[in-house]
Amino acid sequence: MTRRINAAADSYYVYRPMLDLIGFTEGTDKGDGYNETLAYGAYTGGDVNLTEMTLANLDALQSQMLKHPKNKLNSSACGRYQIVRTTARKIRKDLPDRYPATRKFDKECQDEMACYLLGIRGIDKYLAGRLSEDTLINNLAKEWASLPTTAGKGHYGGQHAAVSTLKVRSVLAEVKRRHAEDQPIETVEVSVEKPVVPEKVEQKVKEKSNWLTWLTGGGGLSTIGLGWLAGMDWQAIVAGGVVLVVVLLLFVLLRSQIIAAVREIKAEVG
Template identity: 55%
Template sequence: MDRNFARALALVLKSEGLWVDNPADPGGATMKGVTLTNFRRYVKADATKADLRKITDAQVATVYRRFYWDATAGAQLPSGVDYAVFGFAVNSGPGRAAKYLQAVVGIKQDGRIGPATIAAVKAKPAGVVIDALCDNRLGFLKRLPTWKTFGKGWSDRVKSVRAEALKLSALPDTPPPVTVEVKVPVDKPVVPEKVEQKVKEKSGFLSWLTGLFGSGAIGLGWLAGMDWQAVLAGGVVLLVLLLVLLLFRSQIVSAVRQIKAEVAE
Protein backbone atom coordinates (compact mmCIF):
# COMPACT_ATOMS: atom_id res chain seq x y z
CA MET A 1 0.00 0.00 0.00
CA ASP A 2 1.27 3.48 -0.79
CA ARG A 3 1.09 4.63 2.82
CA ASN A 4 3.79 2.03 3.57
CA PHE A 5 6.40 3.54 1.23
CA ALA A 6 8.09 5.79 3.80
CA ARG A 7 8.36 2.95 6.30
CA ALA A 8 9.56 0.49 3.66
CA LEU A 9 12.21 2.95 2.48
CA ALA A 10 13.44 3.55 6.01
CA LEU A 11 13.78 -0.22 6.56
CA VAL A 12 15.67 -0.70 3.29
CA LEU A 13 18.08 2.13 4.05
CA LYS A 14 19.02 0.50 7.36
CA SER A 15 20.58 -2.32 5.35
CA GLU A 16 22.02 -0.28 2.49
CA GLY A 17 24.46 1.78 4.50
CA LEU A 18 26.35 4.70 2.97
CA TRP A 19 29.09 4.75 0.33
CA VAL A 20 30.10 1.37 -1.10
CA ASP A 21 32.42 0.82 -4.05
CA ASN A 22 33.45 -2.83 -3.91
CA PRO A 23 34.85 -4.19 -7.20
CA ALA A 24 33.36 -7.59 -6.35
CA ASP A 25 29.84 -6.15 -6.09
CA PRO A 26 28.10 -6.47 -9.49
CA GLY A 27 26.01 -3.37 -8.69
CA GLY A 28 29.07 -1.13 -8.75
CA ALA A 29 29.43 2.03 -6.69
CA THR A 30 26.40 2.84 -4.55
CA MET A 31 25.38 5.49 -2.04
CA LYS A 32 22.53 4.51 0.28
CA GLY A 33 21.79 1.70 -2.14
CA VAL A 34 21.46 3.99 -5.17
CA THR A 35 23.69 2.93 -8.07
CA LEU A 36 25.43 5.43 -10.28
CA THR A 37 23.38 4.13 -13.24
CA ASN A 38 20.06 4.83 -11.53
CA PHE A 39 21.26 8.16 -10.20
CA ARG A 40 22.04 9.20 -13.77
CA ARG A 41 18.68 7.88 -14.98
CA TYR A 42 16.46 9.64 -12.49
CA VAL A 43 18.45 12.54 -11.06
CA LYS A 44 21.45 13.77 -13.06
CA ALA A 45 22.33 12.38 -16.47
CA ASP A 46 26.05 13.28 -16.34
CA ALA A 47 26.59 12.53 -12.64
CA THR A 48 29.96 11.34 -11.39
CA LYS A 49 30.77 9.21 -8.38
CA ALA A 50 31.46 12.45 -6.49
CA ASP A 51 27.91 13.61 -7.27
CA LEU A 52 26.50 10.29 -6.13
CA ARG A 53 28.28 10.57 -2.78
CA LYS A 54 26.46 13.90 -2.16
CA ILE A 55 22.98 12.57 -2.97
CA THR A 56 20.21 14.19 -0.87
CA ASP A 57 17.45 12.37 1.04
CA ALA A 58 14.86 13.73 -1.41
CA GLN A 59 16.85 12.38 -4.35
CA VAL A 60 17.21 9.01 -2.64
CA ALA A 61 13.43 8.83 -2.15
CA THR A 62 12.85 9.76 -5.80
CA VAL A 63 15.06 6.97 -7.10
CA TYR A 64 13.62 4.32 -4.77
CA ARG A 65 10.03 5.28 -5.51
CA ARG A 66 10.34 5.46 -9.29
CA PHE A 67 12.75 2.58 -9.95
CA TYR A 68 11.64 0.10 -7.28
CA TRP A 69 8.34 0.95 -5.56
CA ASP A 70 6.33 2.11 -8.57
CA ALA A 71 7.93 -0.51 -10.83
CA THR A 72 6.61 -3.29 -8.57
CA ALA A 73 3.16 -1.70 -7.98
CA GLY A 74 3.89 -1.18 -4.29
CA ALA A 75 0.83 1.06 -3.89
CA GLN A 76 -1.52 -1.75 -5.00
CA LEU A 77 -0.01 -4.70 -3.14
CA PRO A 78 -1.22 -5.75 0.33
CA SER A 79 0.67 -4.55 3.38
CA GLY A 80 3.73 -6.66 4.03
CA VAL A 81 3.79 -8.13 0.55
CA ASP A 82 4.61 -4.65 -0.75
CA TYR A 83 7.71 -4.44 1.44
CA ALA A 84 8.86 -8.01 0.69
CA VAL A 85 8.68 -7.33 -3.07
CA PHE A 86 10.25 -3.88 -2.65
CA GLY A 87 13.20 -5.28 -0.70
CA PHE A 88 13.70 -8.01 -3.29
CA ALA A 89 13.62 -5.43 -6.10
CA VAL A 90 16.23 -3.24 -4.43
CA ASN A 91 18.65 -6.17 -4.16
CA SER A 92 17.99 -8.01 -7.39
CA GLY A 93 16.01 -5.73 -9.70
CA PRO A 94 12.26 -5.04 -10.05
CA GLY A 95 11.84 -7.42 -13.00
CA ARG A 96 13.18 -10.44 -11.11
CA ALA A 97 11.20 -9.53 -7.98
CA ALA A 98 8.00 -9.34 -10.04
CA LYS A 99 8.63 -12.73 -11.71
CA TYR A 100 9.32 -14.43 -8.40
CA LEU A 101 6.11 -12.96 -6.95
CA GLN A 102 4.16 -14.23 -9.96
CA ALA A 103 5.69 -17.68 -9.51
CA VAL A 104 4.55 -17.74 -5.88
CA VAL A 105 0.92 -16.97 -6.79
CA GLY A 106 0.93 -19.26 -9.83
CA ILE A 107 0.45 -16.97 -12.80
CA LYS A 108 2.45 -16.19 -15.97
CA GLN A 109 5.88 -14.79 -15.14
CA ASP A 110 6.13 -11.79 -17.44
CA GLY A 111 7.85 -9.49 -14.92
CA ARG A 112 5.01 -6.96 -14.92
CA ILE A 113 2.78 -6.62 -11.89
CA GLY A 114 -0.66 -5.73 -13.24
CA PRO A 115 -4.29 -6.38 -12.29
CA ALA A 116 -4.01 -10.17 -12.73
CA THR A 117 -0.96 -10.43 -10.48
CA ILE A 118 -2.48 -8.16 -7.84
CA ALA A 119 -5.73 -10.14 -7.81
CA ALA A 120 -3.82 -13.42 -7.45
CA VAL A 121 -1.74 -12.01 -4.59
CA LYS A 122 -4.83 -10.77 -2.74
CA ALA A 123 -6.45 -14.17 -3.10
CA LYS A 124 -3.78 -15.70 -0.85
CA PRO A 125 -2.96 -14.92 2.80
CA ALA A 126 -0.28 -12.24 2.92
CA GLY A 127 1.86 -14.28 5.33
CA VAL A 128 1.95 -17.24 2.94
CA VAL A 129 3.03 -15.03 0.03
CA ILE A 130 5.71 -13.32 2.13
CA ASP A 131 7.24 -16.57 3.39
CA ALA A 132 7.28 -18.20 -0.05
CA LEU A 133 8.77 -15.11 -1.70
CA CYS A 134 11.52 -14.77 0.91
CA ASP A 135 12.37 -18.48 0.64
CA ASN A 136 12.67 -18.23 -3.16
CA ARG A 137 14.66 -15.03 -2.89
CA LEU A 138 17.17 -16.65 -0.56
CA GLY A 139 17.42 -19.64 -2.89
CA PHE A 140 18.24 -17.33 -5.79
CA LEU A 141 20.97 -15.55 -3.81
CA LYS A 142 22.58 -18.83 -2.78
CA ARG A 143 23.03 -19.76 -6.44
CA LEU A 144 25.01 -16.62 -7.19
CA PRO A 145 28.81 -17.01 -7.54
CA THR A 146 29.33 -14.14 -5.06
CA TRP A 147 27.40 -15.93 -2.28
CA LYS A 148 30.65 -16.83 -0.49
CA THR A 149 31.55 -13.16 -0.29
CA PHE A 150 28.19 -11.59 0.49
CA GLY A 151 26.12 -14.57 1.61
CA LYS A 152 26.12 -13.78 5.34
CA GLY A 153 24.90 -10.22 4.83
CA TRP A 154 22.29 -11.27 2.26
CA SER A 155 20.95 -13.99 4.51
CA ASP A 156 20.57 -11.59 7.44
CA ARG A 157 18.88 -9.09 5.18
CA VAL A 158 16.29 -11.54 3.88
CA LYS A 159 15.60 -12.64 7.44
CA SER A 160 15.00 -9.03 8.49
CA VAL A 161 12.76 -8.34 5.48
CA ARG A 162 10.66 -11.42 6.25
CA ALA A 163 10.17 -10.39 9.89
CA GLU A 164 9.25 -6.77 9.10
CA ALA A 165 6.98 -7.77 6.21
CA LEU A 166 5.05 -10.16 8.45
CA LYS A 167 4.64 -7.36 11.02
CA LEU A 168 3.22 -5.06 8.34
CA SER A 169 0.83 -7.74 7.13
CA ALA A 170 -0.67 -7.98 10.61
CA LEU A 171 -1.61 -4.29 10.66
CA PRO A 172 -5.14 -3.20 9.61
CA ASP A 173 -5.37 -1.89 6.05
CA THR A 174 -7.25 1.19 7.27
CA PRO A 175 -5.64 3.15 10.13
CA PRO A 176 -7.99 4.05 13.01
CA PRO A 177 -9.49 7.54 12.84
CA VAL A 178 -7.72 10.22 14.81
CA THR A 179 -9.94 12.22 17.15
CA VAL A 180 -8.73 15.72 17.93
CA GLU A 181 -10.42 17.78 20.62
CA VAL A 182 -10.53 21.44 19.67
CA LYS A 183 -11.30 23.89 22.45
CA VAL A 184 -13.23 26.93 21.24
CA PRO A 185 -12.88 30.00 23.47
CA VAL A 186 -16.24 31.46 24.52
CA ASP A 187 -16.32 35.15 25.40
CA LYS A 188 -18.12 36.23 28.54
CA PRO A 189 -21.50 37.79 27.71
CA VAL A 190 -21.41 41.57 27.64
CA VAL A 191 -24.52 43.56 28.53
CA PRO A 192 -25.23 46.10 25.77
CA GLU A 193 -24.68 49.71 26.80
CA LYS A 194 -28.30 50.73 26.11
CA VAL A 195 -29.61 47.92 28.29
CA GLU A 196 -27.23 48.81 31.08
CA GLN A 197 -28.46 52.42 30.94
CA LYS A 198 -32.08 51.31 31.17
CA VAL A 199 -31.27 49.08 34.11
CA LYS A 200 -29.80 52.10 35.87
CA GLU A 201 -32.91 54.15 35.09
CA LYS A 202 -35.26 51.45 36.40
CA SER A 203 -33.00 50.91 39.38
CA GLY A 204 -33.18 54.62 40.16
CA PHE A 205 -36.97 54.50 40.07
CA LEU A 206 -37.07 51.47 42.36
CA SER A 207 -34.57 53.11 44.70
CA TRP A 208 -36.88 56.10 44.95
CA LEU A 209 -39.76 53.84 45.99
CA THR A 210 -37.55 52.09 48.54
CA GLY A 211 -36.47 55.42 49.97
CA LEU A 212 -40.09 56.47 50.19
CA PHE A 213 -40.98 53.37 52.21
CA GLY A 214 -37.93 53.95 54.39
CA SER A 215 -39.08 57.44 55.17
CA GLY A 216 -42.54 56.11 56.02
CA ALA A 217 -41.07 53.62 58.43
CA ILE A 218 -39.09 56.33 60.18
CA GLY A 219 -42.20 58.40 60.37
CA LEU A 220 -44.12 55.56 61.97
CA GLY A 221 -41.42 55.17 64.60
CA TRP A 222 -41.72 58.86 65.41
CA LEU A 223 -45.50 58.66 65.55
CA ALA A 224 -45.37 55.81 68.05
CA GLY A 225 -44.71 58.33 70.83
CA MET A 226 -47.55 60.70 69.85
CA ASP A 227 -51.25 60.86 70.86
CA TRP A 228 -54.10 59.20 68.93
CA GLN A 229 -54.52 62.13 66.52
CA ALA A 230 -50.92 61.84 65.50
CA VAL A 231 -51.23 58.07 65.14
CA LEU A 232 -54.28 58.55 62.93
CA ALA A 233 -52.30 60.92 60.76
CA GLY A 234 -49.52 58.35 60.51
CA GLY A 235 -52.02 55.71 59.43
CA VAL A 236 -53.20 58.01 56.66
CA VAL A 237 -49.58 58.41 55.49
CA LEU A 238 -49.11 54.62 55.46
CA LEU A 239 -52.32 54.16 53.49
CA VAL A 240 -51.13 56.68 50.93
CA LEU A 241 -47.84 54.81 50.58
CA LEU A 242 -49.66 51.52 49.99
CA LEU A 243 -51.83 53.15 47.33
CA VAL A 244 -48.70 54.47 45.60
CA LEU A 245 -47.22 50.96 45.62
CA LEU A 246 -50.37 49.49 44.07
CA LEU A 247 -50.46 52.19 41.42
CA PHE A 248 -46.85 51.63 40.37
CA ARG A 249 -46.88 47.80 40.69
CA SER A 250 -47.69 47.24 37.02
CA GLN A 251 -44.95 49.66 35.98
CA ILE A 252 -42.38 47.79 38.11
CA VAL A 253 -43.34 44.40 36.64
CA SER A 254 -43.28 45.84 33.11
CA ALA A 255 -39.84 47.37 33.68
CA VAL A 256 -38.38 44.06 34.90
CA ARG A 257 -39.82 42.20 31.90
CA GLN A 258 -38.45 44.82 29.50
CA ILE A 259 -34.97 44.53 31.00
CA LYS A 260 -35.04 40.71 30.67
CA ALA A 261 -36.13 40.94 27.05
CA GLU A 262 -33.39 43.42 26.14
CA VAL A 263 -30.69 41.36 27.85
CA ALA A 264 -31.84 38.26 25.97
CA GLU A 265 -31.51 39.99 22.56
Protein backbone atom coordinates (compact mmCIF):
# COMPACT_ATOMS: atom_id res chain seq x y z
CA MET A 1 0.00 0.00 0.00
CA THR A 2 1.49 3.34 -1.01
CA ARG A 3 1.74 6.11 1.54
CA ARG A 4 -0.17 9.31 0.86
CA ILE A 5 1.64 12.48 1.86
CA ASN A 6 0.28 16.01 1.67
CA ALA A 7 1.37 17.58 -1.61
CA ALA A 8 2.22 20.88 0.08
CA ALA A 9 4.73 19.13 2.35
CA ASP A 10 6.24 16.75 -0.21
CA SER A 11 8.35 17.98 -3.12
CA TYR A 12 7.93 14.59 -4.78
CA TYR A 13 4.21 14.15 -4.19
CA VAL A 14 3.51 13.09 -7.77
CA TYR A 15 6.22 10.42 -7.81
CA ARG A 16 5.83 9.35 -4.15
CA PRO A 17 3.69 6.26 -4.90
CA MET A 18 6.44 4.95 -7.17
CA LEU A 19 9.16 5.83 -4.67
CA ASP A 20 7.25 3.99 -1.95
CA LEU A 21 6.85 0.96 -4.20
CA ILE A 22 10.60 0.84 -4.81
CA GLY A 23 11.27 1.15 -1.08
CA PHE A 24 9.01 -1.85 -0.59
CA THR A 25 10.31 -4.03 -3.41
CA GLU A 26 13.95 -3.35 -2.57
CA GLY A 27 13.24 -4.44 0.99
CA THR A 28 14.69 -1.30 2.53
CA ASP A 29 11.49 -0.07 4.16
CA LYS A 30 11.43 -3.10 6.43
CA GLY A 31 14.97 -2.24 7.48
CA ASP A 32 16.58 1.15 8.02
CA GLY A 33 15.09 2.74 4.93
CA TYR A 34 17.28 5.64 3.87
CA ASN A 35 20.17 4.25 5.95
CA GLU A 36 19.94 0.69 4.60
CA THR A 37 22.79 -0.98 2.71
CA LEU A 38 22.94 -4.17 0.66
CA ALA A 39 22.12 -7.29 2.68
CA TYR A 40 21.23 -5.18 5.70
CA GLY A 41 24.77 -4.17 6.63
CA ALA A 42 26.46 -7.48 5.80
CA TYR A 43 29.20 -5.75 3.77
CA THR A 44 29.60 -2.58 5.82
CA GLY A 45 30.39 -4.07 9.20
CA GLY A 46 26.91 -3.36 10.51
CA ASP A 47 24.55 -0.40 10.42
CA VAL A 48 25.75 2.91 9.01
CA ASN A 49 24.26 6.39 9.04
CA LEU A 50 24.07 7.06 5.33
CA THR A 51 21.97 10.21 5.65
CA GLU A 52 24.82 11.94 7.47
CA MET A 53 27.44 10.94 4.90
CA THR A 54 28.60 13.18 2.09
CA LEU A 55 28.53 11.84 -1.44
CA ALA A 56 32.30 11.51 -1.23
CA ASN A 57 31.94 9.39 1.92
CA LEU A 58 29.27 7.31 0.21
CA ASP A 59 31.55 6.62 -2.74
CA ALA A 60 34.30 5.46 -0.40
CA LEU A 61 31.87 3.20 1.49
CA GLN A 62 30.58 1.64 -1.72
CA SER A 63 34.14 0.97 -2.87
CA GLN A 64 34.75 -0.92 0.38
CA MET A 65 31.56 -2.92 -0.13
CA LEU A 66 32.72 -4.03 -3.58
CA LYS A 67 35.99 -5.24 -2.10
CA HIS A 68 34.31 -7.32 0.59
CA PRO A 69 35.28 -10.99 0.09
CA LYS A 70 31.77 -12.25 0.75
CA ASN A 71 30.07 -9.84 -1.65
CA LYS A 72 29.29 -12.45 -4.31
CA LEU A 73 26.68 -10.16 -5.84
CA ASN A 74 29.37 -7.57 -6.56
CA SER A 75 26.89 -4.88 -5.59
CA SER A 76 27.25 -1.60 -3.71
CA ALA A 77 23.56 -0.80 -3.31
CA CYS A 78 22.87 1.86 -0.68
CA GLY A 79 19.96 3.86 0.63
CA ARG A 80 16.23 3.46 0.36
CA TYR A 81 16.39 3.06 -3.42
CA GLN A 82 19.52 0.87 -3.41
CA ILE A 83 21.57 3.14 -5.66
CA VAL A 84 24.86 1.50 -6.65
CA ARG A 85 28.21 3.26 -7.01
CA THR A 86 28.17 3.25 -10.83
CA THR A 87 24.75 4.91 -10.86
CA ALA A 88 25.64 7.45 -8.17
CA ARG A 89 28.78 8.42 -10.05
CA LYS A 90 26.86 8.84 -13.30
CA ILE A 91 24.29 11.09 -11.64
CA ARG A 92 27.06 13.21 -10.13
CA LYS A 93 28.76 13.43 -13.52
CA ASP A 94 25.53 14.44 -15.26
CA LEU A 95 24.68 17.08 -12.64
CA PRO A 96 27.92 18.12 -10.92
CA ASP A 97 26.53 21.39 -9.59
CA ARG A 98 23.53 19.63 -8.14
CA TYR A 99 25.51 16.84 -6.52
CA PRO A 100 28.88 18.09 -5.32
CA ALA A 101 31.05 15.73 -3.31
CA THR A 102 30.19 17.67 -0.16
CA ARG A 103 26.43 17.20 -0.44
CA LYS A 104 24.92 14.83 2.09
CA PHE A 105 23.25 11.61 1.01
CA ASP A 106 20.19 12.48 3.09
CA LYS A 107 16.52 11.76 2.45
CA GLU A 108 16.11 14.74 0.14
CA CYS A 109 19.14 13.75 -1.89
CA GLN A 110 18.04 10.13 -2.17
CA ASP A 111 14.49 11.05 -3.22
CA GLU A 112 15.89 13.48 -5.76
CA MET A 113 18.28 10.93 -7.22
CA ALA A 114 15.55 8.32 -7.47
CA CYS A 115 13.26 10.76 -9.27
CA TYR A 116 16.11 11.59 -11.64
CA LEU A 117 16.40 7.89 -12.43
CA LEU A 118 12.64 7.66 -12.94
CA GLY A 119 12.97 10.50 -15.42
CA ILE A 120 15.86 8.82 -17.22
CA ARG A 121 13.70 5.72 -17.59
CA GLY A 122 10.88 7.76 -19.12
CA ILE A 123 8.27 8.46 -16.46
CA ASP A 124 7.84 12.08 -17.56
CA LYS A 125 7.42 11.04 -21.18
CA TYR A 126 4.84 8.53 -19.98
CA LEU A 127 2.93 11.23 -18.09
CA ALA A 128 3.03 13.42 -21.19
CA GLY A 129 1.59 10.60 -23.31
CA ARG A 130 4.76 10.11 -25.33
CA LEU A 131 5.77 6.72 -23.89
CA SER A 132 3.66 3.60 -23.48
CA GLU A 133 3.07 2.14 -20.06
CA ASP A 134 4.55 -1.21 -21.11
CA THR A 135 7.78 0.44 -22.25
CA LEU A 136 8.06 2.36 -19.00
CA ILE A 137 7.50 -0.76 -16.90
CA ASN A 138 10.21 -2.64 -18.77
CA ASN A 139 12.55 0.34 -18.43
CA LEU A 140 11.99 0.53 -14.68
CA ALA A 141 12.72 -3.18 -14.34
CA LYS A 142 16.17 -2.49 -15.81
CA GLU A 143 16.85 0.18 -13.19
CA TRP A 144 15.50 -1.71 -10.17
CA ALA A 145 15.88 -5.47 -10.34
CA SER A 146 13.09 -6.00 -7.80
CA LEU A 147 10.50 -4.58 -10.22
CA PRO A 148 8.86 -6.85 -12.80
CA THR A 149 8.77 -6.54 -16.55
CA THR A 150 5.47 -6.77 -18.39
CA ALA A 151 6.10 -10.53 -18.46
CA GLY A 152 5.82 -10.58 -14.67
CA LYS A 153 9.42 -11.48 -13.90
CA GLY A 154 12.65 -9.60 -13.24
CA HIS A 155 14.65 -8.21 -16.13
CA TYR A 156 17.86 -9.85 -14.98
CA GLY A 157 18.29 -13.61 -14.94
CA GLY A 158 17.76 -15.19 -11.55
CA GLN A 159 16.26 -12.02 -10.12
CA HIS A 160 12.86 -12.45 -8.47
CA ALA A 161 10.39 -9.60 -8.87
CA ALA A 162 8.91 -8.60 -5.53
CA VAL A 163 5.52 -7.50 -6.88
CA SER A 164 3.26 -8.24 -9.81
CA THR A 165 3.07 -6.21 -12.98
CA LEU A 166 -0.53 -5.39 -12.06
CA LYS A 167 0.72 -3.75 -8.88
CA VAL A 168 3.14 -1.57 -10.83
CA ARG A 169 0.31 -0.55 -13.17
CA SER A 170 -1.91 0.45 -10.25
CA VAL A 171 0.89 2.55 -8.75
CA LEU A 172 1.52 4.25 -12.10
CA ALA A 173 -2.20 5.00 -12.32
CA GLU A 174 -1.95 6.83 -8.99
CA VAL A 175 1.12 8.73 -10.20
CA LYS A 176 -0.81 9.75 -13.31
CA ARG A 177 -3.79 10.84 -11.22
CA ARG A 178 -1.61 13.01 -9.00
CA HIS A 179 0.10 14.50 -12.02
CA ALA A 180 -3.29 15.43 -13.49
CA GLU A 181 -4.33 17.23 -10.30
CA ASP A 182 -2.07 20.21 -10.95
CA GLN A 183 -2.58 20.42 -14.69
CA PRO A 184 -4.54 23.51 -15.82
CA ILE A 185 -7.71 22.88 -17.77
CA GLU A 186 -7.81 25.16 -20.79
CA THR A 187 -11.19 26.19 -22.11
CA VAL A 188 -11.16 27.20 -25.75
CA GLU A 189 -14.07 29.17 -27.15
CA VAL A 190 -15.07 27.79 -30.55
CA SER A 191 -17.27 30.00 -32.69
CA VAL A 192 -19.93 28.12 -34.62
CA GLU A 193 -21.67 29.84 -37.48
CA LYS A 194 -25.44 29.82 -37.14
CA PRO A 195 -28.05 31.10 -39.57
CA VAL A 196 -29.21 34.50 -38.37
CA VAL A 197 -32.86 35.42 -38.80
CA PRO A 198 -33.47 39.20 -38.97
CA GLU A 199 -35.76 40.62 -36.32
CA LYS A 200 -38.25 41.83 -38.94
CA VAL A 201 -38.82 38.36 -40.42
CA GLU A 202 -41.45 37.40 -37.87
CA GLN A 203 -43.25 40.72 -38.28
CA LYS A 204 -43.28 40.31 -42.07
CA VAL A 205 -44.73 36.84 -41.72
CA LYS A 206 -47.46 38.20 -39.46
CA GLU A 207 -48.24 41.02 -41.86
CA LYS A 208 -48.56 38.68 -44.83
CA SER A 209 -50.56 36.18 -42.83
CA ASN A 210 -52.88 38.90 -41.56
CA TRP A 211 -53.38 40.15 -45.10
CA LEU A 212 -54.20 36.68 -46.34
CA THR A 213 -56.56 36.16 -43.43
CA TRP A 214 -58.33 39.40 -44.19
CA LEU A 215 -58.50 38.57 -47.84
CA THR A 216 -59.98 35.13 -47.28
CA GLY A 217 -61.92 36.09 -44.20
CA GLY A 218 -63.34 39.59 -44.10
CA GLY A 219 -62.93 40.22 -47.81
CA GLY A 220 -64.40 36.84 -48.73
CA LEU A 221 -67.40 37.29 -46.50
CA SER A 222 -68.00 40.71 -47.99
CA THR A 223 -67.99 39.17 -51.44
CA ILE A 224 -70.53 36.56 -50.37
CA GLY A 225 -72.71 39.29 -48.89
CA LEU A 226 -72.55 41.35 -52.07
CA GLY A 227 -73.43 38.28 -54.12
CA TRP A 228 -76.50 37.70 -52.00
CA LEU A 229 -77.57 41.28 -52.43
CA ALA A 230 -77.01 41.03 -56.16
CA GLY A 231 -79.38 38.05 -56.37
CA MET A 232 -76.85 35.27 -57.04
CA ASP A 233 -77.99 31.67 -56.85
CA TRP A 234 -77.92 30.69 -53.18
CA GLN A 235 -76.26 27.38 -54.03
CA ALA A 236 -73.39 29.18 -55.73
CA ILE A 237 -73.04 31.49 -52.76
CA VAL A 238 -72.93 28.53 -50.33
CA ALA A 239 -70.35 26.70 -52.46
CA GLY A 240 -68.19 29.80 -52.62
CA GLY A 241 -68.47 30.22 -48.87
CA VAL A 242 -67.35 26.66 -48.22
CA VAL A 243 -64.32 27.13 -50.45
CA LEU A 244 -63.39 30.35 -48.68
CA VAL A 245 -63.72 28.73 -45.24
CA VAL A 246 -61.42 25.87 -46.26
CA VAL A 247 -58.87 28.28 -47.70
CA LEU A 248 -59.13 30.40 -44.56
CA LEU A 249 -58.41 27.41 -42.32
CA LEU A 250 -55.42 26.41 -44.43
CA PHE A 251 -53.89 29.86 -44.27
CA VAL A 252 -54.49 30.17 -40.53
CA LEU A 253 -52.72 26.85 -40.01
CA LEU A 254 -49.89 27.88 -42.31
CA ARG A 255 -49.54 31.20 -40.49
CA SER A 256 -49.18 29.47 -37.11
CA GLN A 257 -46.59 27.04 -38.42
CA ILE A 258 -44.51 29.81 -39.99
CA ILE A 259 -44.50 31.91 -36.82
CA ALA A 260 -43.62 28.88 -34.68
CA ALA A 261 -40.73 27.98 -36.99
CA VAL A 262 -39.38 31.53 -36.91
CA ARG A 263 -39.54 31.63 -33.12
CA GLU A 264 -37.75 28.29 -32.89
CA ILE A 265 -34.95 29.51 -35.16
CA LYS A 266 -34.62 32.76 -33.21
CA ALA A 267 -34.43 30.81 -29.95
CA GLU A 268 -31.59 28.67 -31.30
CA VAL A 269 -29.74 31.73 -32.57
CA GLY A 270 -30.42 33.84 -29.51
